[in-house]
Amino acid sequence: MTVISALQKTDSRTSYQSFIEKNMTISPEKARGIGEAIGNKMNTVLMKVSKLFLVEDTMASIKFGIFLWFLSCVGKWFDTITLFMIGTVMLFSLPRLYEDNQKQVDEILHKVSEKLHQCFIMVKTKLESRFYQKEKTT
Template identity: 40%
Template sequence: MHSLLEWLSSHGVVESLIYWRDPKKSGPVFGGVLVVLLALTYFSLISVVAYLSLIGLSVTVAFRIYKNIVQAVQKTGDGHPFKDLLDLDISLSQDKVREVSEVAVAHINAAVVELRRLFLVEDLVDSIKFGVLLWTLTYLGAWFNGMTLIIIAWVALFTLPKVYETNKTQIDANLEIVRTKLAEISSK
C-alpha cells in the first residue's frame, strides 16, 4: 500500500486529479466515487457492491458480444477482447502482504498504546484535551452521520485545493489578518 501511494505521489497522479489538471480524468474519478458514497448513504454495502458488480458484468458481456459480432461480420480473428487483462498477473506477493501487514500492525499498536495512555490518564492535560475532542465529536456526530462527513470531505478534497490555487493571494491576505488577530487575542 505504501508503494502504491508513493508511486501515485511521485508521478503526480493524485495532485493532477485534485487540481483538475485534466478534467476528463478528474471528473469521472470525482463523480464515480461521489455516486458510490451517495449510494452507500441510501443502500446497504452489499446492495451497492452487488449493483456495481452487475453493471460491470453487463458492460463487459455486452462489449464481448459486440466484439464477437464485429469479428464475425468482418471475418477477423482478433481473439478475445480482454486477452491482455486476462494475462495480467494480479496475485499478491507474500513479501508485499507481509510488508503491508507489518505496517498496519505497527500503526495499530501505536494507536492502542496512545489510547491506553489517554484513557488511563498518564498525562492529565493530554487526557483532558482528548476528552474535549471526544466531547466535540459528540456534537459533530449529532449534526452529521459518518457518511455525510465522508461525502463532505470528498467534495472538499476536489474543490478546496482548486479554489485556493485560483484565489491564493486573497486567501493568504485574509489568513494573515486572522493570524494577527489571533496573536493579539492570545497575547492579551
C-alpha cells in the same frame, strides 16, 4: 467485448486484455511485509489511544475530551447528511477563500493560536499544581 466479438464473428481484443493476461498475484514475502507494516501502524495507533484513555498524558487526554465534547455538540445540531453537504462545500470553497484572503487569515490564525497556547499553559500549570499539592499532602 468478448460477447460482441462472438456475435459479430470477429477476433477483436478488448482494451483490457493486457490486464487480464497480467499476473496480479502477491508473493508471500510481499504479503508478510504488508502485514507487518499494517501491524506496526495498528500497534502505534493502539498505544496512542490507550495513552489518551488511560490519562498517561493529562493535556492530551483533556484535549481529546474537549474534542469529543465538541463533536457531540455538533452532532446534536446537525444531521449526518447535512454535515457531509457542508463538508463538501467547504472542501471546494475554503482553499479559494484562503488564497484570496491569505494575509488576513494568517494574522487571525496566529492570534488564535497564541491565545490557545496561553490557555493551555494556564490549564496545565493549574492541573500540575493541583496534582502536585495532592502528592505532597499524601
